[in-house]
Amino acid sequence: MNTKIAIQGIKGSFHHQVAQEYYYQNVEVDECLSFEELVDSLLSGKSDQAVMAIENSIAGPIIPNYALIDKNNLHIIGEHYLDIHQNLMALRGQKIEDIQEVHSHPMALLQCMEFLKKYPNIKLVEDKDTAETARRIHQNQLKGIAAIASKTASEMYELEILAPEIQTINNNMTRFVIIKKENSFVAENEINRASIKFELDHKRGSLAAVLNVMSDCKMNLTKIQSLPKIETPWKYSFFVDVTFDKYEDYAKAKALLTIMAEYFKVLGEYKNTKP
Numbered sequence: 001m002n003t004k005i006a007i008q009g010i011k012g013s014f015h016h017q018v019a020q021e022y023y024y025q026n027v028e029v030d031e032c033l034s035f036e037e038l039v040d041s042l043l044s045g046k047s048d049q050a051v052m053a054i055e056n057s058i059a060g061p062i063i064p065n066y067a068l069i070d071k072n073n074l075h076i077i078g079e080h081y082l083d084i085h086q087n088l089m090a091l092r093g094q095k096i097e098d099i100q101e102v103h104s105h106p107m108a109l110l111q112c113m114e115f116l117k118k119y120p121n122i123k124l125v126e127d128k129d130t131a132e133t134a135r136r137i138h139q140n141q142l143k144g145i146a147a148i149a150s151k152t153a154s155e156m157y158e159l160e161i162l163a164p165e166i167q168t169i170n171n172n173m174t175r176f177v178i179i180k181k182e183n184s185f186v187a188e189n190e191i192n193r194a195s196i197k198f199e200l201d202h203k204r205g206s207l208a209a210v211l212n213v214m215s216d217c218k219m220n221l222t223k224i225q226s227l228p229k230i231e232t233p234w235k236y237s238f239f240v241d242v243t244f245d246k247y248e249d250y251a252k253a254k255a256l257l258t259i260m261a262e263y264f265k266v267l268g269e270y271k272n273t274k275p
């Protein structure tokens with residue numbers, strides 16, 4: 001049986017592009033219109049794995065997704081980086097002067113703010129997905145509304161590109177993680193990146209001590225994100241990504257952190273694919 005992959009969005013979205021690059025061109029996808037729906041698809045067994053955007057180089061982290069992975073005890077088994085090219089598109093024959101509203105995924109709007117600032121009279125509307133917005137404009141023949149989406153979406157949903165490459169800087173990348181309900185076995189010699197979560201005692205130097213241990217164990221910290229622990233106001237969980245050369249160095253860091261932290265959890269151990 002083919003593996004079914006949950007994506008946020010529909011065919012033509014950036015999640016779809018990642019699924020095609022990470023798995024194969026005709027991969028079977030479950031199109032979900034929110035990240036919560038994507039997690040439900042995994043938990044209910046409707047899909048086997050999911051592709052989830054976690055961070056964009058212009059717009060920053062998608063913080064709720066850290067909590068979704070953690071809260072539902074999902075496992076990160078891989079990652080994929082995608083170059084994101086955003087385009088303004090509308091029904092054929094429409095000019096930019098005809099556009100009153102631009103609809104797109106909030107992360108996509110954020111990536112194009114410099115361009116959008118040039119058109120202060122155009123209303124920005126957050127939507128569920130870049131490609132779904134493009135499809136709706138086509139299906140309902142909506143005049144005066146433009147979408148921000150990929151070139152592929154403009155082709156699939158027969159829209160004309162009014163302005164290509166409108167992301168604030170050319171080099172715009174999103175990091176996606178590949179998640180699963182059950183952990184997959186990844187061979188130790190394949191693993192050189194890990195995503196971990198820990199909570200520390202509110203003592204002076206407790207975070208500094210943990211960071212020192214990581215450095216002593218030759219861990220390269222690539223990301224640190226703190227999230228409030230909602231049940232304990234003003235206490236935080238730390239979500240950290242590390243890369244390393246030798247699994248045994250990481251295993252040592254893990255053993256020490258288990259002792260030092262009030263709480264320690266591995267979200268995933270996988271292969272680093274950062275370009």
Ligand SMILES: O=C(O)C(=O)C[C@]1(C(=O)O)C=C[C@@H](O)C=C1
Pocket residue numbers: 008009012013014015016053056084105107108128129130131174
């Ligand atoms: O709307 C899409 O096409 C998506 O795949 C969603 C999403 C995101 O969640 O960040 C994916 C990558 C881009 O950074 C913009 C939007």
